[in-house]
Amino acid sequence: MRLFSVLLGLAVVVVSLPASAQDPLVESARKEGRFMWYTSMNIPDSQPLLDAFTKKYPFIKAQVWRGSSEKVLNKIQTETRAGKFLFDVVAVNAFEAGFIKANHLAQRYTPPSAKEYLKGFVDPDAYWVDIYDNYYVLGYNTKLVRKAEAPQSWEDLLDAKWKGKFAMDPEDHAWYLALQEAWGKDKAERYGRALAGQGIQWRKGHTLIAQLLTAGEFPLGLVYAHRMEELKQKGAPVDWVTTTDPIPVEVHPILIAAKAENVNTAKLFVEFITSREGQALIKEFGRIPAHPELPLGWSVNPKQLKLHGVGVISPERASQVIRDWRHVFSPMGF
Amino acid sequence: MNRHLDARVLILPGAVLLVAYLTIVPLGMLVYGSLRSGAVGDPGATYTLANYARAYLDPTLYRLFLNSIVYAAGTCLLAFVIGAYLAWVTERTNTPLRGLIAVIALVPFIVPGILNTISWLLLLSPRIGLINLVVKNALGVTAGPFDVYTLAGMIWVEATHLYPLVFLLMSAAFRSMDMSLEEASIMAGSRTFTTLRRVTLPLMRPAIISTMLIMFVRAIEAFEVPALIGIPAGIPVFTSRIFLAIHQFPSDFGLAGSYAITLLLLSTVGVLIYHRLTGHAKRFATITGKGYRPRLVDLGRWRYATCGGALLIFAVTVALPVLVLCWVSVTPYYGVPSWELLQRATLEAYRYVLNYPTALVAFKNSLYLAAGSATAVMLLTSVVAWITVKSKFPGRALLDNLAFIPIAFPGIVLGVSLIWVSLTLVPVIYGTFWLLLIAYITRFMPYGIRAASASMVQIHDDLEEAALACGSSWRQAFQRIILPLLMPGFVAGWIYVSTVSLRELSTSILLYSPDSIVLAILAFDMWEGGQYNYVAALGVIMVSVLVLMATVARRLGARIGLAQ
């Protein structure tokens, strides 16, 4: 199934606009002939993207290095401190992107398709563009909770009947940041403390939470919307609540290295991945593309959701959010 | 003075320098990093003790310490009992199905740690745990008897994952023991079990302490169980703290380093205790030149009981988790086994895994790395063990300790330090297979040194001296006499290192490049990609391949080891 979608994506790429031979960016990229992409996107998603890209520009040798966001950042930090810029393009989570931007490890570039993006999905300073999103939603097991009984808002979680029945990841910082932004710090903190008093079931990793939610270890969990949709399609007894306000959206930005060796190829790749065809591929992988004009094919139209984008923030701010989060929730047993 | 330049002059200092280099550089980075206010290379950083203050002035520290010790000690004991029992049964008794037992005993080890842990969550969770469900249905009670989210649960899961290492090391030790010593005890009128307790076990003290030491440190630095069970159970240990420090934003290597120093001290104390307890190594030399014949203890009818015991252990610690793994790998999402879900069974996960981009490259790299690092580690540590056990060089205990130090490095700290070192010193190897190899050799040297020195202790000095007196050079004696006699320990260490290197993730992930990608990274990638059934399928494939490899390696080991 997935293989088929990838092939379909490739087909879309092939029949779409042929690369313009006159484009000066393409000509410069041809001279460079290669580039390196550091990403936290997993290989089955990032590799086909690169394949599609090199199919379009066969003269480019594209390489991908993949690790989780904090590893990508560790690698970049260590390499650049040793004086090497070995990557040309990097795509990581919002907090790490903020660090890269703040530490002058990225350079400005606005791809042509950026103008089609909504506000909050493109850096006003032009350092990054979003490529896909994670929606933090309330998932539930339909065998344990009937749709009518499921909590309709974040506040409903404070009901005594959900005590000990809600699972979260000990590092759901972006979710808390969105609450802080949407509700104000005080309300978010009051809510957080009340929620912590409900006996949160901590589980490491959203994959594990989704898995255990499906299995029925707990009836409710904070999960990614696209993961729930995928499980639903496979017939798993799960669904998610569309009415929570806000639904935090974590962006996943792409940036070009400050001293990218292959800067033109890097630009060409960012142009490709943020374009409609690149975004269509990302959608094929079951992710939520950043491009606003691609229908998701969900039962609910994202435009009806109370989305709250968590943009790229400064490292100081990010550290503060993490401190606040730990202070309120003490998720690691301290 | 000596015209004949002996290989010894090159090999010994070479080995010492290599160990020192592999260890001291990352150690330096660790200590330096723990004393800095910012990351290594950060221009604004200054010297500070703040990291230590933050790490050790925490009022909850005692709880952390206590949890870690209880967890590690419990794991170490439980794993030891299971592993040593299996080793004794296969190497020393006439229990039926010994060959089979010896192969199955390695399986838990091959299952990636994260999968093993999750399998146990699915077996022992109070709500959805299969075992609990079965018991609940059978007894008609409302609550299952087991709860994996406890300290006991953590110990159980970790121990069932680690006992193969005990099995390997203890098998090697049993195999090289002179049976006449046991026979003497039996002649003195003691029963089989008294002999085991009074003669066999005390004689194997170096091996036992070595093994316990590894188990203890291994448990204290284990990550999957504290993360996946310890966090929900609200039982923090050192590794959770280190994890937390790395997941600061940005990663706080200073704090992680300060915690790691404690691990380092604990393991150093362990090595010192080891040296104290096995100080008069000659007492433990049980491979002598007088010739011995390995002999099996005849258990009489008890042999069916010992066989049954082993099979019961496997049923619980191997069959159950592997069955869960198989079940998960063919279902689209996890659910308690049911007819309904079975109808949705699919091999999609296997298709996915086998068609995974770069899977073939990763598989090839992993195999080369496993074989390469295992061989390099065991050769290096055999030489080092010779120095620390057989020679009288001053500072040999220090060398032993040095080779053991990497056990305390958090994988990611090692990764970062290797990035730094290779980029500033030898940028050519950055991102290549060779850098990964260096990383693996560093990480797994501690296991190699324990396996090699426990076996080295058993070899009587005369055997080597006889070779020298026969006119062989030191190198010839080492190659033709010491190494073959060391073979049981060598093979045990080799199997261990090669299998753990297949799972190594936290260091590799920072060091690999698209050309040097390895299997563990693919597995982790799939895990993060969100499909547990894909990882389970990969796990089942890995188990199958590695069981095959283990069988072959064992055959090989039995052939090149001492004739039975």
Next chain:
Amino acid sequence: MIRVEGLRKAFETEKSRLAAVDGVSFEIPDGRIFTLLGPSGCGKTTTMRCIAGLEKPEAGEIVIGDQAVFSSTRRVFVPPNKRAIGMVFQSYAIWPHMTVFDNVAFPLVVEKRPRAEIRERVADVLKIVGLSGLEERSAPRLSGGQQQRVALARALVKRPRVLLLDEPLSNLDAKLREEMRFEIRQLQRQLRITTLYVTHDQGEALALSDLIAVMRAGTILAVGKPQEIYNRPTNRFVAEFVGLANFLDGRVVEPGGGVLGVVETVGHGPIRCTIPATLPAGATVTVSVRPEHIRLFREAPPPEAKDNILVGSVKVVSFMGEFNDCQLTVGETTFRVRTDPFLRPRRGEQVYLHLDAESCVALPREDR
């Protein structure tokens, strides 16, 4: 030839330094068997290991043939594998992972000899030690005697200049031990190989040595031919360790100047005995006399044997086959005496002892 000069070697223990070899010097002439004899811990094995090169001495000089293999003054240390020695270990040190052939061939293999030569020489040496036909036997499956022969064959196969034997017979049973004694002696004669033999067994030492050095506490007390060591011990330790001896304390009244003199013993009257020239009148001495040098009479002895007569009573008589071993009480002292098997004294019987003056030796008294 092996020459050892002023050899010193100490071992560090946790608390102290123990001088294992403390200034040992000797010389082994070509083609002879030289035995280091002494109780365990006397430094004999350490001395041998220094000669083999397995230990590095602190001081002294060791010359094998014309090559100085160790010299502390000239800073020479030749490693063991360059010393052209063959050595047999007490434990045999047969490598358990090899066959008999591999074990014996090893010294030639490491010399990288051609294969054919190795096969031939191993076959030769196995024939010499009587192990032909066992080439492919795995080493741990040999009997003790066979292992011993393998060890010997391995030591001899590369035709070393010197052979070092470290208590080679101590792990064999008594019968085999005596057989091997003669075999080793014969083998050595046949090959004319300079041999250093270490043992704590005086019988072995006497039976197969050309020269014996008696060691105690890291020093050599006496060197000599077996007969000299046995019959003319130079101090009480040597007399006591090599064979059995009875001792009488006394004082020289008539110096012998190397031949017979008289010692006034404590409680047993004057005894005529051999007195070394070094002992003047008035010197306190211990007279040593071996059990077989005492004749026992059930009645008063004939007049020609009127000197050196003591009277005692029989305590224990053990029948040993070719002789009787008697313990007698003479005054305060207990004597061991050998008598011929036809003379069967009863317990408690009063008997007369005649000490052969030539065989009694006065030794300087040691304060013990």
